Amino acid sequence: MAARDFGKMGINTQLAHAGNVPGDYFGFVNPPVVHGSTVLFPDAATMAARAQKYTYGTRGTPTTDALAEAMNTLEGSTGTIIVPSGLAAVTVPLLAFLSAGDHALIVDSVYGPTRLFANTMLKRLGIEVEYYDPNIGAGIAALMRANTRVVFTESPGSNTFEIQDVPAIAKVAREAGAVVMMDNTWATPLYFKPLDHGVDVSIHAATKYPAGHSDVLLGTVSANKECWPRLHEAFLALGCCAGPDDVYQVLRGLRTMGVRLEHHRKSALDIARWLETQPGVARVLHPALESHPGHKLWKRDFCGSSGIFSIVLAGGGQKHAHAFLDALQIFGLGYSWGGFESLAVHVYLGDRTITGGSYEGPLIRLQIGLEDVDDIKADIARGLKAAAAV
Structure with a gap:
């Protein structure tokens, strides 16, 4: 079979075939799941020079290479590492x-565990961490220092869904010699390509979305040539x-991510528009809505939206949030997202320094799963009714 360049093909074609060469594995459609630590060398000279592709399990296997190559195709990256969890990523x-003595700028609307790592481990290592407003754009130039080594972005922001002007921030940061990182979990490479x-x-x-079934961490x-x-x-x-079974599960999930993500996108946007009309809802924080403050930036840079967003209840506090959550029958109460099931969680913003904000009521984050939209709407309506009755 002739060599195939999937990077120039449609996204679902890429998802179906990237990172897999059946001819390398006797024609099997999926690559093997390689469980291995020790790799044998044919002779002492080869071993001394490490002159073969695989040398030890931690340094890569055919299983990890398949997923890494698929991600490189999707991201347009030079290389990808596979690690045991999103937080490890x-x-x-x-x-x-x-390194010690460096200064890092991290967006204030960052994923909570990222903040915890920055505030504990990075600070103990002698790294100065400073948080910035997600709406800062090119204004981040005022925060850059001679020792600023990393600018960390996440767009949309975790839980509150602010859209950053990533190109403007990246331009300023790179001109100053800083490395720009982005947590792109919400959009995936299908709807936004950071590089x-x-x-x-x-x-x-x-x-989240690549695994898609709430059973894998x-x-x-993925990095460019320089990094x-x-x-x-x-x-x-x-x-x-990461372990080979988990890598294989994600590679298998990747094959259907395009069709799943499109279903999440359509359902979530339908429900978000419906929620804007519902009593008991003060605001819907979904970047694809015209009412969202960052909608123009989102429309400029993104080519789709995923299945997670937040709503602000019209007044009340924790009791109202708990009443809403406890009335739900389809939505599970649990962390993470990107799986097939709908999930809901009461958002906590107490650790933020800039974007804690003043909201009309409690924030509820909704992950819209693959269930029927009418059933999801009925479940949310049940929750809103219960919150209003408190």
Whole structure:
């Protein structure tokens, strides 16, 4: 069979075939799941020179290479590392590019565990962490210092869904010699390609949409040509590698991510528009809605929206939020998202320094699953009724 260049083909074609060469594995459609630590060498000279593709399990296997190559096709990256969780996908590149005495700028609407890592581990390592407003755009120039080494972005923001002007931030940061990182879990490479917008390192919690079934923890980190060697070096030094069964599960989930994500997108947007008309809802925080403050930026840079957004209840406090959640029958009460099932959680913003904000009532984050839209709407209506009755 002739060599295939999937990078120039449609996204669902890429998802179906990238990272897989059946001819390498006797024609089997899926690559093998390689369980291995020790790799044997044919002779002492080959061993001394490490002159073969695979040398030890932590340094890569055909299974991890298949997923990494697929992600490189989707991200347009030079290299991708596979790590055991989405949080590890955040921590490994931060450790790779930061040293004692460095200054890191991190968006204030960042994923909560990222903030915890920054406020504990990074600070203990002598790294100064500063949070910035997600709406800062090119104004981030005022925060750049001679020792600023990393600018960390996440767009939309975790839980509150602010849209960052990533190209403007990246331009300023890179001109100052800083590495730009982005947690792109919400959009996936299907709806936003960070490296095409000036980002150096793209981070993804593959636990979410690539895995898609709420049963796997995994993370991917993809880098451009300039940053790949240092990222890969840190990955090897830390020994933070994922198990082959989890890698295989994500690779299998990747094949259907396009059709699943499109269903999430359509259902979530339908429900978000409906929620804007419902009593008891003060605001809907979904970037694809025209009412969203960052909608123009989202429309400029993104080509789709995923299945997670937040709503602000019209007044009340924790009792109202709990009444809403406890009345739900289809939605599960649980963390994470990107699986087939709808989930809801009461959002906590107490750890933020800039964007805690003043909201009309409690924030509820909704992950819209693959259930029928009418059933989901009925369930949300049940929750809104219960909250109003408190």
